[in-house]
Amino acid sequence: MKALFISAHDFRSLRRASVHFIAGEMAARCTTRFFSVGLSLLSQYRGDTRTGLASDANRLVTHQGVQCYLWKMLWHPFHIRRPGLRRMEAAMFRAYRTMVPAIPQQWLRDSNIVFIESGLAVIFIEDIKRLNPNARIIYLASDELDVIDCAATIKSEFKRNFDKIDTVRLPSQYMAESMPHSRTSILVPHGVDRSIAAKAYPNPYGPRRSCVAVGSMLFDASFFRIAAAAFPDLDFHVIGAGRAAADLKGHNIIIHPEMAYAATLPYVQHAAFGVAAYRHDNSPRYLIDTSLKLRQFGLFSIPAVCPYFALGTASGRFGYTPGDAASIASAVSAALSNRAPIIDTSQSWSEVVDRLLSPADFPDTKLWVAPAEDCIA
Template sequence: MKCVVLITGHYWHSQRKAGFHWLADAFWRKGWEVVFLTAPISWLSVIRRDYRLAYPVIQEANKLLPVQPKLWSYVWFTLWHPANLRWNFLNYLSRGLFQLYSKLPLGIVEAEIRRADVLIFESTPALLLFQRCKNLNPKAQFIYRVSDDLRLLRNHPVVLETEKQIVAQFDLVSVPSRNIYQLFAGLSNLKLDLHGIRKDLFQNNYPNPYPSKDAADTPNLIFVGNSHFDYDFLEQASQLFPNWRFHIIGPIANLPQKPNIITYGELPFLETIPYIKYADIALQIRAYSPGIESLTDSLKVIQYTYCQLPIIAPRYLSSSRPHVFYYQLGDASSIQQALIAAQNYDRSQIATNDIYSWDELVSKWVQILQ
């Protein structure tokens, strides 16, 4: 039986289901043994009140725990990890310490790394483990799944430098957006692989979670996410369209208190699917930050598209998708125009035939590596 180790910033039991969860699931359903290795996480994460601490990551630290047969979770909890200290001087002083991250004891998971057939790295500070894993297992094949632009995540300079040094050494560099593809253009091992989805889950029947509409002009708009939220858009849009309902799923604090803004907090992934399926318009309303352009092809955009939802996004997230309607940040007129255009768009025109499942993506990788 083949074994894959996925080195990711996500925690297996998190309610937030990211691409790496679905990649692990797809490998497992193909009959592979899967080790889901969560890193980095350390006492610095505790100081910064990392959201993963809401789960029992400290209790599970450095234990190889079975999730189900042939699927394991391992939280590599360390004293420290490379983290942006916000001040250039502190980042400079910490370089030497952070470069030692890869030498910290791996514990029992080291044996899993030694016997793995494939190791898949996410774009996190755990990239510093690459050379150590290569030394431990030179026969394994290595994939870099660049789930995020490291600049957007504001990583420590030593992480950015490490990525630059090692990226050409991977057997495959797989990127989920056209914007990130441009960052690595010229690499011979580079592939553009947009996010997949669990088509079977989205095709299931679910009860409609929304209240019955009072009239045809009362659409339900959905946002699902946890970062870079454009508060100003929601403030203005909810005023412009007081009869429209804006549904916000995710740990977004300090939202406007209005009758037509309905908040749910963070929900398990499966509970979010009906809200997406039965919505009328999707919101990809992201405030600007350097590197935000990488979200043009985010997992949520793929899910919204699969459900044939018109999408609202700021102009700096422009793409070639005809069902995305854009506004200028802070401009009420463009917000109004985008929302009206989305409401009037013929959803049946939204193509979904080019969206593939996670199983199809994993099969593609296996074929490339063979």
């Protein structure tokens, strides 16, 4: 079997998303390739997290058993927000599809199974079926296309080619309503790597009690301004938030650049609690299920502080209202005083991939859609 991943991530990136863990598991089972799309001078100017890999673009590089190809051009198609220019936008995306380099073009032709991650990769669904009619396509719905502000062309291509997808993997039941239909959808929550929490890491903190936040997704800097002022004896470590944390200052706010996933683990293991400071700007309710950072805090059995809309029913989470100083102070205090055991019940990534490859063998992949009254606003 030969597997191909198409994504706007790169398998070698410091930042880890669910697609990295799935690809790594597939590499243990078969020949696995990773085609990274959407890198250009334009995306680099906008802060593309793959910029550090640009020197290795447009050539084959094998990393941890995965054959990687990062496609970089001077330009890439983008979201034109003026409805009157939709034809121009569509033309850009069509032109981009015709320029796929020879190596990933061959991968499209000879892969048995192709994983398409939500986002720009969607535009290649039609090409996969044209070049390789027998390939099985699995759509990895990491995010809803509206939430990540995809171009109208991407969204229209997704709807037009949706029935060419063999399996639609949803990590949360709350994502089902954003799909054209649910006949090919399966529910497979994110996994965890339990081996990472079984290791003992050196404590990266000094003598002061510390908490940690990792990543930049929907990052709400106001949480740290409020919480750091309310708890001067607690250090707040912010890792890899980039520009979103650029204006944060304070004697107990420590800003770290983006670092390799493995390098963040000591900070998580030794934290008094973890922070998932998501903005409230129409944040999707599926964050309850899909937040990898919240899942990782549970894996390491440390409390987590997060907005109420991401709270869910997992143990060890303490909610607050974004921007509300009293509720933030209450959540932090509760996390610091928590003594109840925190147990993560997530599947391993190996179990996740088992379900992606053979969903009919696992009754728990059957999708259910929550009634409207059970949905979180």
